[in-house]
Structures are given as C-alpha cells and as structure tokens.
Amino acid sequence: MKNLKVLIVEDSVIFSEGLRLILEQHASINKVYLAHNFNDTLDILIAASIDVIFLDLNFETSDYDGFIIAKKIKELYSDIKIIVLTQHARIYIYEKLFNECKVDAYLDKQLGAEDMFFAIEQVINNEKYVDRNISEILEIEQWLKISKREGEVILLLMDGLVQKEIAFKLNISPKTVEKHIFNLMKKFKVKNSVELITKYMRYINGNRENLAGEISFP
Amino acid sequence: MKNLKVLIVEDSVIFSEGLRLILEQHASINKVYLAHNFNDTLDILIAASIDVIFLDLNFETSDYDGFIIAKKIKELYSDIKIIVLTQHARIYIYEKLFNECKVDAYLDKQLGAEDMFFAIEQVINNEKYVDRNISEILEIEQWLKISKREGEVILLLMDGLVQKEIAFKLNISPKTVEKHIFNLMKKFKVKNSVELITKYMRYINGNRENLAGEISFP
DNA sequence: CATAAAATACGGGAATACCCCTATTGTAGC
DNA sequence: GCTACAATAGGGGTATTCCCGTATTTTATG
Numbered sequence: 001m002k003n004l005k006v007l008i009v010e011d012s013v014i015f016s017e018g019l020r021l022i023l024e025q026h027a028s029i030n031k032v033y034l035a036h037n038f039n040d041t042l043d044i045l046i047a048a049s050i051d052v053i054f055l056d057l058n059f060e061t062s063d064y065d066g067f068i069i070a071k072k073i074k075e076l077y078s079d080i081k082i083i084v085l086t087q088h089a090r091i092y093i094y095e096k097l098f099n100e101c102k103v104d105a106y107l108d109k110q111l112g113a114e115d116m117f118f119a120i121e122q123v124i125n126n127e128k129y130v131d132r133n134i135s136e137i138l139e140i141e142q143w144l145k146i147s148k149r150e151g152e153v154i155l156l157l158m159d160g161l162v163q164k165e166i167a168f169k170l171n172i173s174p175k176t177v178e179k180h181i182f183n184l185m186k187k188f189k190v191k192n193s194v195e196l197i198t199k200y201m202r203y204i205n206g207n208r209e210n211l212a213g214e215i216s217f218p
Numbered sequence: 219m220k221n222l223k224v225l226i227v228e229d230s231v232i233f234s235e236g237l238r239l240i241l242e243q244h245a246s247i248n249k250v251y252l253a254h255n256f257n258d259t260l261d262i263l264i265a266a267s268i269d270v271i272f273l274d275l276n277f278e279t280s281d282y283d284g285f286i287i288a289k290k291i292k293e294l295y296s297d298i299k300i301i302v303l304t305q306h307a308r309i310y311i312y313e314k315l316f317n318e319c320k321v322d323a324y325l326d327k328q329l330g331a332e333d334m335f336f337a338i339e340q341v342i343n344n345e346k347y348v349d350r351n352i353s354e355i356l357e358i359e360q361w362l363k364i365s366k367r368e369g370e371v372i373l374l375l376m377d378g379l380v381q382k383e384i385a386f387k388l389n390i391s392p393k394t395v396e397k398h399i400f401n402l403m404k405k406f407k408v409k410n411s412v413e414l415i416t417k418y419m420r421y422i423n424g425n426r427e428n429l430a431g432e433i434s435f436p
Numbered sequence: 437c438a439t440a441a442a443a444t445a446c447g448g449g450a451a452t453a454c455c456c457c458t459a460t461t462g463t464a465g466c
Numbered sequence: 467g468c469t470a471c472a473a474t475a476g477g478g479g480t481a482t483t484c485c486c487g488t489a490t491t492t493t494a495t496g
Contacts, residue, residue, distance in 0.1 A: 013330045018236025060328070087305075110278075112231050147472060160413025162452065173475050180473085182454075192482090193412050193453075195378025201419045365442065380482065391445050398443085400484075410452090411483075 003030040004120070005048055009041050009069060010034075010056040010085070015109070019054060022113045028120070038064045045077060052081045052120055055103070057093070070101040081123035085109045098128065105129040146184070153180040158197055221248040222338070223266055227259050227287060228252075228274040228303070233327070237272060240331045246338070256282045263295060270299045270338055273321070275311070288319040299341035303327045316346065323347040364402070371398040376415055 006023055010016040013036065020032045033048060035041040037059070044050065053073065057066030070082050083105040084097055097103045104123040107115065108131055115131055122129035146154070149170075156166040163181065167174040181193055190196045224241055228234040231254065238250045251266060253259040255277070262268065271291065275284030288300050301323040302315055315321045322341040325333065326349055333349055340347035364372070367388075374384045381399065385392040399411055406417045 012328055014236040014240060014327070015233050016236065017239045018232040018234065021235045021239060022232060109232075110230055149473065157412055158416040160409045160416070162410065164452085172473080175476055176474055178453075178455095179475085183472095185454090191378045191454095192380065194375055194415050197412050197415050198376040198378070198419065201416065367443065382482085390443080393446055394444055396483075396485095397445085401442095403484090409484095 002028050004028050004051045004124070005031050005033070006052045006054065006120070007033040007035060007041070007044055007048075007050045008054045009066075010054065011036050011059045012056070015056075019116070022116065025113075026117055026120075038069055041069060041073075045073070045080075050077075050080055052083060052123060054083050054085055054116075056085050056109075058087075067096060067101055070097065070103050074102045081105075083107055083119050083123060083129075094130070105131075107131050146187070150180050150184055153177055154184060154196070154200060157181065157193060158201075220246050222246050222269045222342070223249050223251070224270045224272065224338070225251040225253060225259070225262055225266075225268045226272045227284075228272065229254050229277045230274075233274075237334070240334065243331075244335055244338075256287055259287060259291075263291065263298075268295075268298055270301060270341060272301050272303055272334075274303050276305075285314060285319055288315070288321050292320045299323075301325055301337050301341060301347075312348070323349075325349050364405070368398050368402055371395055372402060372414070372418060375399065375411060376419075 006029055008016045008019055008023075010019070016034050016036070020034060023029050023032050031048075033044050033050065035044055055066050055070060059065055066084060070084065073080060073082060082101075082103040084103050085107050086093070087109050094106055097106055105119045105128065107119050107129075111131060119129050119131070152170060153166055156169060161169065163177045164174045167177045170177070181196070185191070185193070185196050188196055188199045190199055224247055226234045226237055226241075228237070234252050234254070238252060241247050241250045249266075251262050251268065253262055273284050273288060277283055284302060288302065291298060291300060300319075300321040302321050303325050304311070305327050312324055315324055323337045323346065325337050325347075329349060337347050337349070370388060371384055374387060379387065381395045382392045385395045388395070399414070403409070403411065403414050406414055408414045408417055
C-alpha cells in the first residue's frame with residue numbers, strides 16, 4: 001500500500017483535475033495520470049504500470065461508456081483495481097458493474113477526499129467496496145423487488161407501447177402483461193400507469209423529490 | 219480585465235479544486251477563493267473584494283440553494299458578477315436566474331477551461347452570457363411551447379390524477395383536460411399519456427437520451 | 437384594434453386500461 | 467422435498483383514454 005500509480009478516466013477536465021489534486025496529497029500515491037477518453041486510457045495503461053483506476057461512467061461520445069472501458073481493462077489487465085464514480089447510483093448499474101464488468105468499487109462523485117482514500121485502501125486489499133450513500137439507494141431498490149419480467153414490461157411501457165404490443169414483443173399474453181403492470185402499481189402504491197412511470201422515473205433519476213413542484217410555466 | 223478575484227461557491231470539494239486549478243492558470247486572475255457553504259461565502263465576501271463568483275445551484279442541504287445565494291449576493295454586492303454552473307439546463311431555471319436573481323451567466327459544468335475564461339470575459343464586460351450547450355436546450359424548450367395550462371395538466375397527470383380529477387382540480391371540463399393532453403401528445407409526438415410523461419420527465423431530468431435502454435434487470 | 441393563439445366546451449365511438457377473480461407451471465430458498 | 471413466489475393464462479365488467487370532429491370566449495402580440 002505505497003507508491004501507487006493511479007489513473008483517472010473521466011471526460012470532465014475540471015472534475016479530474018480536482019480529483020488529481022486531492023489524490024496527490026496522499027502519502028501512498030506516487031503518481032496520478034489523467035485520461036479524458038478511451039484511447040488515452042489504453043495508451044497510458046501500456047506506458048505505465050497502473051495500480052488503481054478511477055472511472056466515470058458517462059462520456060460525451062456514445063461510442064463507448066464506463067462499462068465498455070471497465071470490461072476491456074479487466075480483460076487486458078486483470079490485476080488493476082477499478083473504482084467507478086457515479087452521480088446517481090442504480091441497482092441495475094451496480095449489478096452490471098460487479099457481475100459483468102468485475103469492477104472493485106462503486107463510489108458517489110459527491111463524496112470527499114477521505115472516502116476516495118478509503119476506497120483505494122479497500123480495493124488494494126482485494127476488498128470490494130460500495131460507499132454508504134450508494135448502499136442506501138440500493139437497499140431501497142432491493143426492497144421494491146422489481147422482477148426481471150416486470151422490469152422489461154415497465155421499460156416497454158415507458159416507450160409508449162400498449163399492453164397488447166408489449167405482450168407481442170415479449171411473446172406472452174396481454175393478460176399477463178396487464179397482471180405485471182397491476183402488480184407494479186401495487187408495489188409502488190399508485191393508482192394508474194402514468195403515476196407508476198412518474199414514480200419509477202423519479203426514482204431512477206436520482207430520487208430528487210418533487211422536482212416537478214418547483215416548475216413554473218411561462 | 220486583470221487582477222481579478224474569483225470565488226467558487228460549490229459543495230463538491232473535488233470539482234471546486236479542479237476549477238480553482240484551471241482558473242489560477244489564467245493571467246487575468248489574481249486569486250481564487252473557495253466556499254463550500256452559504257456562511258463561508260458571506261465571510262469571504264466581507265473579507266475580500268470579489269469580482270466574479272462561480273455558483274453551483276445544488277447543495278447537500280435544503281436550507282438554501284443557488285437561487286437564494288445569488289439573490290442575497292446581488293442584494294448585498296450588486297457589482298459582483300455571478301456565473302451559475304449547472305449540470306442540466308432548464309428554461310424555468312434560466313428564467314428564474316436572469317429575471318429574479320439577476321445573475322450574469324449560465325454555464326454547463328461539463329465545459330472546459332476556455333469556456334470558463336470566455337464567460338468571465340463576458341460578465342466583466344457587463345455582458346450576459348449563456349453557453350452554446352445550454353442555448354440548444356433552451357431552444358428546444360422554447361420550440362415545444364408548453365402553455366401554462368398544459369403545464370398544470372401535465373403535473374397533475376404525473377401525480378396520478380385521471381382526467382376527471384384534473385378537471386375538478388382546475389375547475390374546467392374533463393373534455394378540456396382531454397384536449398390539453400391530446401395537444402401535448404401531438405407536441406411531443408407520442409402515442410399515449412404514459413409515453414408523454416416518460417418523454418417529459420426525461421427532458422426535465424436532463425435529456426439523458428434513452429437511459430432506459432441500457433437497463434438490464436436481474 | 438385586429439388577428440392569432442390559447443383556453444374553453446361538447447359528442448360519439450373504438451380502443452385500452454383497470455380491477456376483481458381463478459388456475460397452472462417452473463424455480464429459488466429453506 | 468416442501469414452500470413460496472414469479473411467470474404464465476384467462477373471464478368478465480367497468481372506467482378511462484384516445485381520436486376524430488366543431489365552436490365560443492379569452493388572452494397575447496403586433
């Protein structure tokens with residue numbers, strides 16, 4: 001746990017410079033590298049023997065994202081620890097990250113220096129780590145228990161498909177689709193599918209309570 | 219346009235450190251101060267003669283926000299220029315900022331150093347400034363032209379009220395409510411009210427295109 | 437003050453959603 | 467291996483939404 005080489009993969013110049021500054025102050029950290037895109041990331045990995053990567057999920061381009069980058073890195077350099085930074089934690093992202101991409105930590109961007117150092121300590125000791133902000137959100141999601149099928153139905157519903165169309169797409173009976181939507185409405189304690197989508201999206205988009213309330217129209 | 223004193227009011231330590239680093243590199247900037255809350259902000263304003271403030275809108279606490287801070291600063295020190303930083307531009311925020319809070323610029327956080335410097339140049343020359351990313355979003359919103367009544371209807375619809383209930387609440391006929399929803403669906407080019415709400419919320423919550431598409435359920 | 441746009445209101449019919457119910461099959465946890 | 471629960475399927479009735487009209491009043495904007 002010393003002389004660590006850290007790489008920050010993040011397209012916001014300002015955020016990455018700030019993170020670099022904070023990381024450089026830590027005794028265990030030898031050097032901090034920055035990459036603002038996928039190509040730079042791969043170049044740095046060839047040139048330097050990186051120990052830990054801080055990885056953002058969202059990039060300006062749609063050619064790649066944090067998931068793709070994480071998978072590629074773990075494929076090429078399985079020893080490198082990956083700490084994913086996020087703005088809004090989601091359980092489906094959490095699961096994709098740990099099961100599919102094999103990352104080592106999932107951290108809220110809003111957190112401060114100590115949390116970043118603690119995360120590094122954890123992953124260097126081969127521990128998986130999820131910060132407390134994110135754990136909280138994941139617990140709520142777990143509690144809601146949206147099944148795989150229900151998840152598929154709600155996504156198609158959001159795309160504007162009617163029950164019959166959803167049924168055709170999933171190759172099940174319209175009555176089954178109706179049942180799934182009905183069950184979801186009970187879980188979310190709502191009266192109709194419009195309210196279901198509202199609640200679901202508020203929740204997906206980071207639980208910003210009643211944003212709609214402050215809207216004033218022209 | 220020299221020896222400027224700049225204050226960054228922003229609760230994310232990492233982002234503000236990054237911004238400070240970038241601003242300090244500019245020849246015109248004398249000193250960069252940081253404040254992570256409202257109290258520190260007021261203290262610094264008393265101690266130093268600040269020229270330009272970079273202000274974030276969202277803070278951890280709900281005691282105050284960027285709007286409140288901006289109003290107070292302009293009330294106390296009307297000469298200080300305020301540049302608001304945002305993650306997701308919205309027209310109702312834009313209007314509140316410029317009409318009510320009298321701020322000087324509205325900037326996307328994702329932008330780089332040159333854009334920050336350009337914004338400073340503009341406000342120092344008494345010009346109001348909105349960056350191109352934000353302008354684009356505002357144009358789309360203007361183009362959509364959601365009327366006051368339509369706005370009220372869509373908010374109640376999101377709350378799970380059916381057309382009859384919305385009509386009662388707004389003291390208009392259910393048929394009129396139906397018409398408003400119908401018109402909104404045409405504006406948003408969607409097939410039903412569920413899809414209307416989905417598109418509307420995606421758009422309110424920052425235009426993250428097809429977030430739903432990447433979701434995979436357990 | 438004129439003209440456009442928004443808000444108001446209503447009708448009718450087809451499609452869809454909602455809500456109660458039962459019932460079978462597969463599968464994950466104890 | 468038992469037990470829950472998810473996923474499947476369906477009946478039948480009522481409520482609501484959606485889509486096509488038309489038409490009057492109110493409110494902005496030039």
